[in-house]
Amino acid sequence: MLAEVRRTPGVTRAEIARRLRLSSGLATELCARLRELRLLTEEPAPARGRGRPTTVLRAHPEGPLVAVLELRQEDWRSAVASLDGAVRLVETVRHGPGHGPADVLAAMRSGLDRVRRGRERRVRAVSLSVPAPVRGGRLVENSTLRWRAVDFADLAAGTGAPLLVGNDAILAGVAETRTGAAVGAAVAVHLILEAGIGGALILDGRPMEGAHGTAGEFGHMPFGDRSLRCLCGARGCWDVVVDGNALARSLGDPTPSDVRTYTETVLARAASGDVRAGRAVRDAAVALASGLAGLANAHDPDVITLGGLAAPLRAAARDAFDAAYLDGLMSFHRAAPPPVLDAAHADDGSLHGAAAVGLDHITTESALATWSDLHP
Numbered sequence: 001m002l003a004e005v006r007r008t009p010g011v012t013r014a015e016i017a018r019r020l021r022l023s024s025g026l027a028t029e030l031c032a033r034l035r036e037l038r039l040l041t042e043e044p045a046p047a048r049g050r051g052r053p054t055t056v057l058r059a060h061p062e063g064p065l066v067a068v069l070e071l072r073q074e075d076w077r078s079a080v081a082s083l084d085g086a087v088r089l090v091e092t093v094r095h096g097p098g099h100g101p102a103d104v105l106a107a108m109r110s111g112l113d114r115v116r117r118g119r120e121r122r123v124r125a126v127s128l129s130v131p132a133p134v135r136g137g138r139l140v141e142n143s144t145l146r147w148r149a150v151d152f153a154d155l156a157a158g159t160g161a162p163l164l165v166g167n168d169a170i171l172a173g174v175a176e177t178r179t180g181a182a183v184g185a186a187v188a189v190h191l192i193l194e195a196g197i198g199g200a201l202i203l204d205g206r207p208m209e210g211a212h213g214t215a216g217e218f219g220h221m222p223f224g225d226r227s228l229r230c231l232c233g234a235r236g237c238w239d240v241v242v243d244g245n246a247l248a249r250s251l252g253d254p255t256p257s258d259v260r261t262y263t264e265t266v267l268a269r270a271a272s273g274d275v276r277a278g279r280a281v282r283d284a285a286v287a288l289a290s291g292l293a294g295l296a297n298a299h300d301p302d303v304i305t306l307g308g309l310a311a312p313l314r315a316a317a318r319d320a321f322d323a324a325y326l327d328g329l330m331s332f333h334r335a336a337p338p339p340v341l342d343a344a345h346a347d348d349g350s351l352h353g354a355a356a357v358g359l360d361h362i363t364t365e366s367a368l369a370t371w372s373d374l375h376p
């Protein structure tokens with residue numbers, strides 16, 4: 001029932017009973033129990049036609065919550081998520097000039113305290129998105145922030161809520177399969193282009209995270225130029241021929257300090273008719289499409305979603321992208337190529353994905369049992 005309310009906010013009790021094949025008596029009883037446990041609340045549904053009156057189910061105003069934190073390159077954000085899947089942004093705070101891990105984590109900890117204030121007992125999990133590979137709950141390395149091996153364990157210490165740490169690209173992929181462009185996909189590939197390429201393979205709404213949590217580093221597959229070595233240490237990485245650094249190399253510009261802004265500038269120059277910028281953008285879009293075809297061949301997904309700058313890069317050279325994608329697919333895929341869709345969550349994917357993972361956590365059987373012990 002909780003899952004249905006999350007999937008379809010504003011759903012009626014009658015509709016849930018129909019979907020779950022419950023008698024109306026049993027549905028009424030379950031709702032009463034969930035109300036007692038402060039999980040759901042009911043309000044009369046607007047009368048429609050001649051059907052029997054029913055109620056709309058919503059998250060209980062005193063129910064459990066997830067505190068969501070999202071660390072980004074330039075700032076961090078906090079939000080609160082309720083059982084109906086609603087995510088409410090609390091604040092956005094830019095990093096100070098030093099932006100070392102100690103300062104940023106201290107600021108995020110006070111942000112978490114502001115999220116919890118007045119609802120300390122209701123916040124049952126803290127879900128954190130970080131812009132880097134995550135291994136054993138620690139950030140491995142972020143070259144833009146110049147952070148390495150950062151441990152977040154203290155962030156939620158003393159709150160009584162477990163801390164869940166996830167990679168931003170993987171979480172954005174989760175959000176697309178739950179409430180975005182890939183809803184209903186059994187197998188989805190999400191790809192995000194920012195300073196590099198990241199993403200996730202998502203199976204039935206859950207990310208394939210690898211044995212140690214670092215799967216999805218799609219940018220470091222050798223779809224690139226074997227004569228070039230990547231900053232990651234490997235040779236021939238796909239990243240190196242797609243991202244803003246690739247554009248800078250094609251255009252003879254110095255390595256950009258802010259890859260995202262530089263990429264947006266080059267896309268704008270191409271759109272305004274700059275021929276050299278147009279050629280660089282087309283080459284990058286073709287490299288992106290060829291690699292995506294490789295991912296499609298490898299994973300046979302229902303759908304591929306594009307996040308970050310991948311969508312505008314494709315849009316800037318749509319014909320060349322489409323031709324390269326088809327050309328890279330194994331011929332048996334070409335009759336019905338896996339659709340490549342723009343992500344629906346735009347810049348909020350990681351935040352919504354972190355909320356979804358947190359809500360999964362607080363609605364497990366054992367988490368609900370703990371909650372009901374607190375509200376006998």
Ligand SMILES: [Zn+2]
Binds near residue numbers: 230
């Ligand atoms: Zn690499």
